[in-house]
Amino acid sequence: MKRKHIVKRSVAFALAASLAVGLSACGGSTPSASSKPATASKVTNPMAKYDQPIVVNTGRQTATNARLPKGDTYENNEYTRILKEKLNIVIKDAFEANGADYDRQVSLAVASSSLPDMMLVNHNDLKEMVDNDQIMDLSDVYNQYASDKIKEIYNSFKDVYDGGAFKKCTFDGKIMAMPDVGGDAGSNAAWIRQDWADKLGIKLDPDGDGCLTPDELKNVAKQFIAKDPGKTGKPVGIPVQQFPTDGSNGGGSFTLTGIANSFNAFPKHWQKDKDGKIVYGSLTNETKEFLTTMASWFKEGILDPQTGTRTWNDCQGLLVNNQSGIAFGPWHMPDWCFNLVKEKDPNAEFRCYAIADKNGKVNLMHVSPSDKYLVVRKGYQHPEAVMKILNLFYDTLNGKDAAKAMPNISKAMQMDNSTKPVNMEILDAKLYLRSYEQISAAVKDPSKVNDIDMAEDRMIVTEINEYNKNKKSAPVEDWSHYTSRMFGLGLYYKLTEKNLFNWQVPGFTGTTDSMESMWTNLDKLESENVIKIITGAAQPNSFDKFVSDWKAQGGSQITSEVESQASGK
């Protein structure tokens, strides 16, 4: 992978590249001369350290378990110290909060007109702040100060999202925020207890393409229920949480997204149909077929009979109790969900499979992993400081030479990522494929460890090696990372290599005006409809009534708004 460029050589390169990026982001229109400030001179050293300490006030998005060592705080830890050392930038938190509380603090900060210098906001807040002229245009700062690698990373999304990484944060041709970006990482996969399959002599995926058909999955569930390999007396087939359809990245956990996709159904997504018209995925015939099939599975007892009242925690409980051995989820589920299963039952092994459609392909929708945008308030004197911070953390410290730049990096990596000055990621579209390639290569050949980009991946290779040496006594964390990388990411890699993915691009993402008032009700209608059809509380043909109700209660209006936004912008 590219090393950090020597500054002199890169500046000319960067200017040329940034011009290209700027043009593509603007959708072809050249920026008018008047919008560029007079001081658009060449920046000779974008990563120059400041003479005087510069204070950056931030809205800090925290995480529940920051794992700060004793004595450290969000304002004073390894990351803030290296920032001071390298760039002479000091971080002060205007507020520190988590999740919904963070959103509330953002609103309060905006309402009291005391915006921090930089903070992460979601798309709705971003729109509002642009409309009210509260944030800065970052186009110049990006062009002049962003490092090549950062630009490369953002560029890698050109084909993934309609319009590239900056589409949703560009307004009137101006880049108004730095988006959080990361790659898709594969389908909503079925994780199955391999040790149980072995015990019962079930051969999963005999052709080795990493896929199962829905019927094969059904068969496995049937056998698990009939033979109860967990020996609990109350086996459960497939646990499903209260919202079986999910439109987020990875398809959610304990959902049925993987199966839906194999019917070419994409509930909760806006899709383009064959004629190019935009339609809401939860209303399509494919979704109807999917729900009907799930209803029959439920009747046969394949799905958990208590679907609808089982919470997410209950579903995890079923796995931990050895009552169930099947769970749908993203590639990293072993890290934070199956670790408890392994703790309780040291024989547990999980392998994952994608659910293929009739043609043997795996359908899936590109979904941005997050809705975070870094904004800088209008009038802040040092917007370039923000760019420098991003360069430091998402280029220098994310690369092969990170340890050279920051000797304490392995200590710092013990902490949660939210302790970095900005709780976001800038990872390129193919990151996870590369990650898998590098990790598996290094596991086979230890000399390849030095070729690994991400410091986190290097740690994981060590853990995998530990696990392989001593399967019985290795800590559960090692097993989790081994399973999630070698099999979770492994599946993604395999399916990509075999070209079995059928990626769809959403027709539209985001919100329209009418959604604000009508979506809650439509969403309620949809959630009720889905769960009632699956559990048999409503007949499958009530789906048609749902569709007409949905359209009548505001859905049609919203759909036409979506159409015009999708084609207009």
Add this chain to the structure above:
Amino acid sequence: MKQCNNGWAKAGKIIIYVIIILMGLTCLLPLLNIVAISFSGSAAVTGNQVGFIPVDFTLAPYQKMLADSQFWRSFLISAVRVVLQLALNMVLIVLMAYPLSKSKREFHARGTYMKLLIFAMLFNGGMIPTYLLVKDLGLLNTIWALVLPGAVPIFNVILVMNFFAGVPKSLEEAAVMDGANPMQVLWKVYLPCSVPVLATIALFSIVGSWNDFFSGLIYITKVNNFPLMTYIQSLNVNIADLLKAGASSSTLTNIAELTNKNLNAAKIVVSTIPLIVIYPFLQKYFVTGIVVGAVKE
């Protein structure tokens, strides 16, 4: 006939005791369940295997909690807050309840004040305006933001007012005859007669300020200044929702480590202990007969 009466009376007594004990037990059992969870292993807790006895007994949650310095910092902050709030509440409530308990003849403006109080109890501007006010007063991120907005709990004022209205007039008249002004009457006559209700509002104040987590979420901007319940609340995350919001694998792993139910249960057990300790102290004030002694002719 006396024997008949005794038989019924005894049976009645037994029934009453049984009912009361049953009611106590139904309240106790879920609490025992939570205590048991706090001493059980993570896997057992996740699998909902814990009843009233710990499964896979472990002290790990309590050890983790003891090591968590933020927990104890928050504990202290909450304790200080409770004391400040209690002092402020008691003074203001009593000062307001007394004039309000007088009749319109004795205190002309009583009706107006009453209406102002009720209106303020029913209508409020909501989170944003109150936040802006607290911010403008410079109280953000201080303990006063947690104490001052709740200075006048109107319901408690009305409660005490009602009790004061029930104090026999003869006592007051005697004191007035001796030349006491209203403050002295309040101090010497009404307060001693109202010990049960004062104990009640003291309890309500302590409980309310100890349990409140919402003010901390809004007014306290730095995690290490969080009061206890706000801190505990911030640990209650729903992994499924976080996954939807795009949390990374490592963040989810870290969160899963800290938010297991047994650790949560341990934190809740410890934060409930002060309340268990406080109540017996106040119970001795729920005593009959203070009024009586004074009025006997």
Add this chain to the structure above:
Amino acid sequence: MELLHKTKVQNAVSGRMRSQNAMFHFMMLPGMIFLIVFSYIPMVGIIMAFENFTAAKGIFGSPFVGLKHFQYMFSLPDIWVIIRNTLCIAIGKMLLTTLLAIIFAILLNEIRVNWMKKTIQTVVYLPHFLSWVILATVVVNMFNLDGSVNQILNKIGIGSMNFLGSNTLFQPLLIMTDVWKEFGYSSIVFLAAITSIDPGLYEAAAIDGANWWQKTWHVTLPGMLSIILLISVMNIANVLNAGFDQVYNLYSPMVYETGDIIDTYVYRMGLLNHQYSFSTAVGLFKSFVGMFLMLFVNGLSKKFTDARIF
């Protein structure tokens, strides 16, 4: 002319009254200052209910839209179902909690074994402190299809009941579990009321030959009446607050029909985007309804009893 007729005593009385009044105002002052600062000043924020509030424009800069939010609220397809749910749940909770708290207070008063009395008192008031986040998991464990309650029901032959997933059972579940949680704490006020009853009244009743039930009916309950009325009237003001925390942690799409209350609906709206204006409008609506009901019940109690609440 009138002045000549006033006696010295009357002068003294009215003089004392005036200085008393002054003293009373003085006593009200500190509390009123707090009230004005922290309750009345922020009250101007209620205009948010009549605006399209955006944080950026602030309270006074956001555009005025009149009754739009109220019209919108009543045009929601489910609004009457949601209001009905809210009322059923809230009223059920209020009535049963108050009833059980009163009964408990009266019965507990009869316990003579002091340590038992104190222990039970402490135990029953504890569930109030547990947040619904943790209680919900306990409730779900107990009441789901393989939970302990259904195990017992099966043993005695009634068969399983789907408390969490059935639209006929969900509201009773909410009400029962909340009554369980709150009756102990609610009984504290009633206990305080009982201890304030003059024991002489009981002695007099005993002399007249009253048994336990008659004593309760003729001495205890009347002595508690003003407090019972006070609590009830205060509760009525909250009739549209059915308990967000509990419902949110226990409900699911299967029981939206009977379990979705005003606050949970508004919460889901807030997930889409902030909706500060709308939630202020809803809050205002709740306050108005609460106020009218309160005045109504207060009026009724003035007519039929001597007890004065306000």
